[in-house]
Amino acid sequence: MYLEYICPPMPHLIVAGRSIFRPGDIHERRVLTDIFDLIVVEKGTLYMEEDGYQYTLNAGDYLILVPNKRHKGFRPCLEETHFSWLHFSTTGSFGLEFSSKQQKRKRMNHRKYYKKDDFSFFISNQAHLNTQQTSFILSIIDRLEEVKIDNPAHEKIFFKPKVDEFEAQRLFLSVLDSIRTQEYFSTDFDIASQIYSYIESHSNQSFSLDTLTEKFSYHKSYIIQLTKKHFGTTPAQLHNQFRLEKSRNLLLKTTMSIQEIAEELGFYDAAYFSKLFKREYHSSPKNYRKDFFAHTERKEDTL
Known part of the structure; x- marks a missing residue:
């Protein structure tokens, strides 16, 4: 399944963080109102369910949970599991599609000086990332991280932002672009x-x-x-x-x-x-x- 984002405006970052689950820990049941949750597993296995559909996420897998749908862990972790996450939103519209397409920019004409035509970009809601992509995205999230949920240490830590707001949004879009670029321009990955x-x-x-x-x-x-x-x-x-x-x-x-x-x-x-x-x-x-x-x-x- 693909998420289609209608722009402008572009999606924007809310907060990034990292979680460490112990064996036996399970993701909470919740509904995020108007918030997307992008999860990238670094180590172990995370078991997530969204509206009855179950996802088993291993190291290198990502999943985007969509707003206003109930999601939860459908089983406890069997080993220590590390995953990073991004909460983001959009004031524009979005949809779910069974296939993606790449949109070409339209040629400028004299009627379009002052208004941007709507355009879409597509991102698969879940896939496996190669090693280089996983390392790249996790390094970006590390720079954006403001929350750490460490269950083994029984603590939730809040950090001061490492970058300013403009840079945070730029880095966030680079994560989406990394995923999107893989899908659009890597035919063999699609196969x-x-x-x-x-x-x-x-x-x-x-x-x-x-x-x-x-x-x-x-x-x-x-x-x-x-x-x-x-x-x-x-x-x-x-x-x-x-x-x-x-x-x-x-x-x-x-x-x-x-x-x-x-x-x-x-x-x-x-x-x-x-x-x-x-x-x-x-x-x-x-x-x-x-x-x-x-x-x-x-x-x-x-x-």
Whole structure:
């Protein structure tokens, strides 16, 4: 889904900050009136839900939550998670679209000296950033940071602004431009994002590189090259990551057996599933479930 911003005026920054969540912490439930919330995950995994749609955000992922919709964490963090955020707004209008388009500037004529025609720019509401982009955006937010929410230290800190208002707005627009530029001018990123979304939505099915080549009409080697370039992994590895992430969700939110979870996610046997799970999370599925609930019970006892 793409956010379309109608300008002028351009969106403007309200405040930037950083949050550190402990294992077991969950994002609050809220509705931000007329405020967008751009979240960029630096470390760990954040689980967000907006109007019933769930997003699992790993390091390098961003999400823009739109105003006046209820959002919340749909599950607690399983590890220490660091994420930066920008709250911003616009007094102009915006919309949600299923595709984006690049608008060319119109030629000037004698009737347009004193009034700017409306124009739009589009930003995907969520995507994965490459390493360079993630570092760039996090460095910008660090300069803009005025709030730090540190749950492990049980503190919320407010800082003096590091830059003046004009510079803050310029830096904020550079963040939006970095995301927008990637989408408009990186055709291969758009293709890679489509492949990523397709693999995620079909992760319960058995993986087939032949199916991807037929679906997207590209050679196998090019598809592998794209996913490695933008997501740091092969399509097959992405497929397993999505399945394992879903398995964590089933382990902690259902009473399904390990065998049932393996079958649900298309693993050919429970032993193979357990082997992959332990390789990824350094614990067997059984112990992972046991340790999580033991930690949750200890936390409840201290409250």
